[in-house]
Amino acid sequence: MTAVIVADNLTRYxxxxxxxxxxxxDVQPNEVMGLLGPNGSGKSTILRILTGYLRPTAGTARVAGxxxxxxxxxxxxxxxxxxxxxxxxxxxxxxxxxxxMGRVRxxxxxxxxxxVERVIERLSLQRVRTLLIAKLSxxxxxxxxxxxxxxxxPKLLVLDEPTNGLDPRQIIEVRExxxxxxxxxxxxxxxxxxxxxxxxxxxVAILLDxxxxxxxxxxxxxxxxxxxxxxxxxxxxxxxxxxxxxCVAEAHPxxxxxxxxxxxxxxxxxxxLVEAGLEVEEAMPAGSxxxxxxxxxxxxxxx
Numbered sequence: 001m002t003a004v005i006v007a008d009n010l011t012r013y014x015x016x017x018x019x020x021x022x023x024x025x026d027v028q029p030n031e032v033m034g035l036l037g038p039n040g041s042g043k044s045t046i047l048r049i050l051t052g053y054l055r056p057t058a059g060t061a062r063v064a065g066x067x068x069x070x071x072x073x074x075x076x077x078x079x080x081x082x083x084x085x086x087x088x089x090x091x092x093x094x095x096x097x098x099x100x101m102g103r104v105r106x107x108x109x110x111x112x113x114x115x116v117e118r119v120i121e122r123l124s125l126q127r128v129r130t131l132l133i134a135k136l137s138x139x140x141x142x143x144x145x146x147x148x149x150x151x152x153x154p155k156l157l158v159l160d161e162p163t164n165g166l167d168p169r170q171i172i173e174v175r176e177x178x179x180x181x182x183x184x185x186x187x188x189x190x191x192x193x194x195x196x197x198x199x200x201x202x203x204v205a206i207l208l209d210x211x212x213x214x215x216x217x218x219x220x221x222x223x224x225x226x227x228x229x230x231x232x233x234x235x236x237x238x239x240x241x242x243x244x245x246x247c248v249a250e251a252h253p254x255x256x257x258x259x260x261x262x263x264x265x266x267x268x269x270x271x272x273l274v275e276a277g278l279e280v281e282e283a284m285p286a287g288s289x290x291x292x293x294x295x296x297x298x299x300x301x302x303x
Contacts, residue, residue: 002029002065003029004028004031004064004156005025005027005050005061006062007023007026007060008059008060009022009023009059010022010046010049010056010059011057011059012045012054012056012057018210019042019045020042020056021209021211022058022059023042023210023212024212025215029155029186030183031202032179032182032202033186033205034189034197034198034201034204035191035197035207036194036197036206037192037206037207040209041207041210042207042209043160043190044190046207047081047083047158047160050068050075050188051068051079051081052072056069063075063079063155063156064079064155066078077106077154078154078155079155080146080150080152080154080156081149082146082149082157082158082159086145088133088144090133090134091133092133093129093130093131094120094125094128094129094133095116095120098119098144098151099112099116102151105152115151115152119147119150122147122150123144123146123177125143137170138166139169139174142166142174146177150181153185155186156186157181157185157186157188158187158189159178159187159188159190160189161190162174162178163175171196175199175200182202194294198290201218202217203215203217204216204218206293208298213298214297216293219289222263222266222285223259223260223285223286224259224260224263224284225257225258225284225285225286226260226273226282226283227255227257227258227280227281227282227283228256228258228279228281229256229278230256231253231256236251236258236273239273239275240272240273242272246260246261246263247261248260256281
């Protein structure tokens with residue numbers, strides 16, 4: 001299986017300051033790869049190199065088999081990019097803007113209308129298609145930005161901090177959209193918020209001060225913290241037998257607190273405990289393995 005992105009020892013200096021320091025990673029077809037790190041860790045610089053906005057000082061990067069420097073036009077034809085500050089033309093109407101962007105991407109006039117209709121439907125923009133972009137909410141503006149990036153059916157979608165400035169409902173909608181788009185193309189997404197990457201990515205590259213600390217594969221399972229009244233560990237184990245993948249990672253019978261690992265559905269866990277006659281007082285997400293890894297790798301880093 002040919003990787004959609006192959007970055008090899010990517011390095012970028014701004015004057016004497018190094019922003020990206022010999023970073024190597026790959027992104028596979030239909031994979032969501034997260035770039036995670038605090039502000040200033042090199043995430044956006046890597047995206048700008050991959051999308052042709054910056055040249056690397058050293059190292060190479062290939063997108064869909066093409067070199068980002070020597071084959072820049074071929075690379076741009078195969079990716080869609082949504083930067084953190086989305087450059088939309090506020091005086092245009094939504095459909096008008098998408099048609100304009102389709103022409104910028106050199107879509108054939110015979111397929112332009114159908115391409116615009118496809119992304120309008122895919123991003124649920126039907127009710128705002130005739131509105132001025134200036135009149136749209138932040139959430140709809142983000143949808144329009146992603147829609148223009150999908151014109152031309154790219155092999156790679158690049159998203160820089162896609163949930164910044166969105167309200168909780170809009171954040172959930174963007175997460176669901178990213179997960180669903182992974183069935184169609186590869187996605188590279190950055191965030192400085194660990195929970196956002198954890199909810200959408202298959203793997204995550206952790207960056208600090210321009211260096212790649214690790215590439216970590218994420219599990220579909222969760223950790224769940226419970227408070228259960230009048231139950232010992234044996235009773236909890238017995239109740240959880242119906243959920244073979246779930247195990248007790250921490251047990252504090254005196255306080256009634258337990259941490260479970262391997263949880264796919266918190267609702268299923270609570271239902272199993274209640275059906276076994278246990279009284280669940282509280283159930284909430286526990287610190288994830290990614291969270292613990294990130295804290296360990298960045299321990300002692302500057303605030």
